[in-house]
Amino acid sequence: MTTAAEKQADLAGPGIGSYEELESLLPTDYAPLLGPRETMEALYAAKRLIEDLLCERLGLTLVQVPLIVDAESGVNDYLDRDGSRTPVRFHISNDRDLHPVEAEVVQAATKWKRLALRQFGMAPGEGILTDMRAVRKDYFLDHDHSAYVDQWDWERAILPAQRTLGHLTDTVRVIWGVIKDTDRFLREHWPALADPGWPELPAELEFVHAEDILAAYPDLPRKQRETAMLQEHPAIFIYGIGWPLEDGLPHELRAADYDDWSTETVSADGRPMHGLNGDILVWNPVTRRRHELMSGGIRVTKDSLVRQLELSGQLDLLDTPYHQAIVRDEVPLSIGAGIGQSRTMMLLLRKAHLGEVSVSVWPEVLKEMCAERNIFVLE
Numbered sequence: 001m002t003t004a005a006e007k008q009a010d011l012a013g014p015g016i017g018s019y020e021e022l023e024s025l026l027p028t029d030y031a032p033l034l035g036p037r038e039t040m041e042a043l044y045a046a047k048r049l050i051e052d053l054l055c056e057r058l059g060l061t062l063v064q065v066p067l068i069v070d071a072e073s074g075v076n077d078y079l080d081r082d083g084s085r086t087p088v089r090f091h092i093s094n095d096r097d098l099h100p101v102e103a104e105v106v107q108a109a110t111k112w113k114r115l116a117l118r119q120f121g122m123a124p125g126e127g128i129l130t131d132m133r134a135v136r137k138d139y140f141l142d143h144d145h146s147a148y149v150d151q152w153d154w155e156r157a158i159l160p161a162q163r164t165l166g167h168l169t170d171t172v173r174v175i176w177g178v179i180k181d182t183d184r185f186l187r188e189h190w191p192a193l194a195d196p197g198w199p200e201l202p203a204e205l206e207f208v209h210a211e212d213i214l215a216a217y218p219d220l221p222r223k224q225r226e227t228a229m230l231q232e233h234p235a236i237f238i239y240g241i242g243w244p245l246e247d248g249l250p251h252e253l254r255a256a257d258y259d260d261w262s263t264e265t266v267s268a269d270g271r272p273m274h275g276l277n278g279d280i281l282v283w284n285p286v287t288r289r290r291h292e293l294m295s296g297g298i299r300v301t302k303d304s305l306v307r308q309l310e311l312s313g314q315l316d317l318l319d320t321p322y323h324q325a326i327v328r329d330e331v332p333l334s335i336g337a338g339i340g341q342s343r344t345m346m347l348l349l350r351k352a353h354l355g356e357v358s359v360s361v362w363p364e365v366l367k368e369m370c371a372e373r374n375i376f377v378l379e
Helices: 004-009 019-025 036-058 110-119 165-189 210-216 222-232 302-311 315-319 321-327 341-348 364-371
Strands: 060-063 068-070 089-092 101-105 127-135 148-157 206-209 235-239 264-266 272-274 277-284 289-298 334-340
Touching (some): 036 060, 110 127, 110 148, 110 334, 127 334, 148 341, 165 289, 165 334, 165 341, 206 210, 210 222, 210 235, 222 235, 222 289, 289 341, 315 321
Parallel strands (some): 060 127
Antiparallel strands (some): 068 101, 148 334, 235 277, 264 272, 277 289, 289 334
8 A cells, every 4th residue: 555655755756766767667679660860750740730730729829938037027837836846047147247137947838828828919719829948957857758848838818707627628629639630640641650559549538537536546646546547548638636635635736826726616427626727648558658748727817826825835926927917817817738749749659768759968877778778869
């Protein structure tokens, strides 16, 4: 039986805990279906298609996105609420330090996007899509976590009446349809990817509340619960990530100031639940592991923002420009998410490592371990 301490340790800090563990988990029978050049050709064709389909089906406009932000603005994403992942910060000695700026490299554009809806004049039903790049220096670097992050960060303005599980569900289904259509496109244009050894993605996602996953697997920590659920349903969306569950712990720690994980909701069969957010996860047949593709949801109102900051002991954040914009109703109500680009390409191109579809830095121990298994990362 898993102890409470083990469950607590599993709440934050993505990835595998050691290279000894990773060595035991990497596939030993891997053979890439596409070479490096073909991989890049397929990757950029898929990237263009995904961006076009997201804009068409969600009413989005592709816009520029910052790589660096003012450290005092409050718009950087701290990812969790335990302080374990901090951004790269640096001093810009502008004008011989007469007008300096303290800057941070973004970890995600989650908060910036909501402010950007106002900047770009987006009305309900309209939104933005970004080709976001970030640095996350506190990740453990394994097969699907990198210090270099690329995401399709998107955000769409909504009406108050759309702050529902139904609207969230419909939006997630649209996104899954984009991923499915891209999978078909790649299989048609790169026949090697239609290898019968790798099944097509499921036609539909299974939608499940975090509370129900805990009830099904009460003795397992979070990642193991997800793995067990994916054996039954190889593509799922988990509602309500962040709210404390029956065992007193959230499914996973979530930042308190963007996704609304505290609003009361009702399940399809009438049971009280919490949270208007969630994650898309799939079973990756190449790595034989759980594989997260997207995280997001309906964003906080001023009321749920204050409630979540209070629950997480972070009310001091209310003084930043980003938080004040929400409290003063200066930004639209919205829904949004981050879709991992390299994660998605890793899945669709049947790769065993993020480093086969993106260029980053990796420790020698990982590169050597991968090379022994016919996995060669780009450098």
